[in-house]
Amino acid sequence: MKKRMVCGLIALAFVCSSLFIMTSCAKKQIGVSERVEKPVIVEEEKVVVVEEEEKAPVAEEKVVVVVEEEKAEAERRAKAEMLAAKIREFDTENIYFAFDKSDLRPKARATLKKKAAFLRGDFSFRVLIAGNCDERGTEAYNLALGERRAHSAKKYLMALGISGDRISTVSYGEERPADPAHTPAAWELNRRDNFTLLR
């Protein structure tokens, strides 16, 4: 019995050890075969990737350039439209004065601040300020008053950092009414500075 148990144990141990060896051998083999194959595959992949990378940029760049040109065109158009809108706003937004006065009221100052911001942002523009009066009063006096109104705006823009070289003025007195009616409402609209951007 004892002999049988020993034999059995030995046999078991052998089987177990051989099993152990076999499994570890198999593991090693797998490992080896991986080590051998991997570099090849990786190298092949690398080449492919490199080739793809070398080819792709040419193709992709073309696509990208086309896209960017379209975008730039659109952006430029949008910018131009925005600028045109800004110019329109600049040119149409007047400032207004009280009868026989040339001092700037708060609303006029706010408007001029916007204009100064625009002029600071784009040095390619200059501005012509035209001073105007309502129809009441004496022509010569209104010409001088209109000039003073234009100068009020010029001085304020200069105080906001706009160079005086970029600002010219002209007085039209009562000669260029915005509204030709002979009513207080029209007079209010006519006592104004209007602005023209120039390049």
Added chain:
Amino acid sequence: MGSKSMFFFLGRVSASLFVWMGLLFFTLLSVPEQCLGRIYIDINAPSIPKFNIAIPDFKNLNENKEHPELAQKLAGVLSNDLYLSGYFNPMDKGAFLEEKGAPMTAEGIRFKDWSVIGAELLLKGGYTCIGSRVEVVVRLFDVFWGRQILGRRALGELRQYRHVMHRLSNEIIRKLTGQDGIFLTKLAFVGNATGNKEIYVSDYDGHNVRQITSDKSIALLPSWSPDGKKLVYNSYKDGGPMLYLKDMASGAVTRISSRSGLNIGACWAPNGKELALTLSRKGNSDIFTINLKGEILKHLINHWALDVSPTFSPDVTKIAFVSNRSGSPQIYTLDLTNGRKERLTFEGNYNTSPAWSSQNRIAFTSLEDGAFDIYTMDLEGGMQKRLTEGQRNNESPCWSPDGRYIVFSSNREGRYHLYIMNANGGDQIRITSLKGDQTSPSWAP
């Protein structure tokens, strides 16, 4: 003007001389002492009663009766002149009893027919057309005394018949007042009939209008030289309000001040060699004098305020001008000999447009209750007299060269037109009837 017209007045060596001499002799003999050299109209009197004057249509003395329409036209010009002078009340022709073809001499006229309808003076005229010329004779009669006061004959171009009649009107006024009439004077003004403001000139009565600028821009503030041969005005044709001088004889236009800013409201010194005006080349409007080349002579007013509208005194010792140094536009004088300034107007917030007359009064415009009216004052600002009232806006007064009338613009009938009135504000009569507005008059001798 008038260089082509020829005039043969009474006394000129002609066939009619002896007839006229005879008449004059007869008149001298029969005139009572107190009436000799009588001034019928004392134009310096504070109020002048108007003479009722009858002016029947003129008689066509030509056998062929050419230009029958002149019978009314010639009488019309003369009647309008005498009416505008403010010294006469031309009577309605409908009241005249006289038959056509009635005689033109004191002996033949039935003065009773004229006195019965209230005429104090009777003016008879006749004309003869000779080719392109017309000869006109006028005789003025005192209806009460039944005798001739004046007889004059004039010859001129047919197309300038108004000018011929103005000459005769002047003779009548000189005879009755001892002073020259205004009938040969001229106006310049701004009109916008074309849609642009341009400068126009006309006779004193608003007739014979000529457009003298075609800048298609804005032309403003014309001012005649004292001899009536040159005109300065502003135009925007080169951008800003620059000053131009037009020589009326040659038609040449010169730009004489084109400084940056204003070059406006030039007024002539009485010597015709310099101009006072507003310049703003340094950003502030001041008053300067310049010569006719535009070179600066003097910086008369140097002040931070608005200083505009200079006008010289006739003796050139002072200018009057407008300044807003007090906070509102008021009229000041500057003594050119010592630099002293004096404020003349204190009432109201808007006194502008001073005009200094040869009779040493200053006319100006004042804003009251939303309307502009014309006033006059003495040289210290006293004796103010309001000349217009309750007829909308009345602006830009300008004196006649003799200082007895004022031309101004008013929108009392809708658009702005030119009116004249006498120095006291009497007889305000519209003289322009162009399209659009007529403003900013200047009156030349």
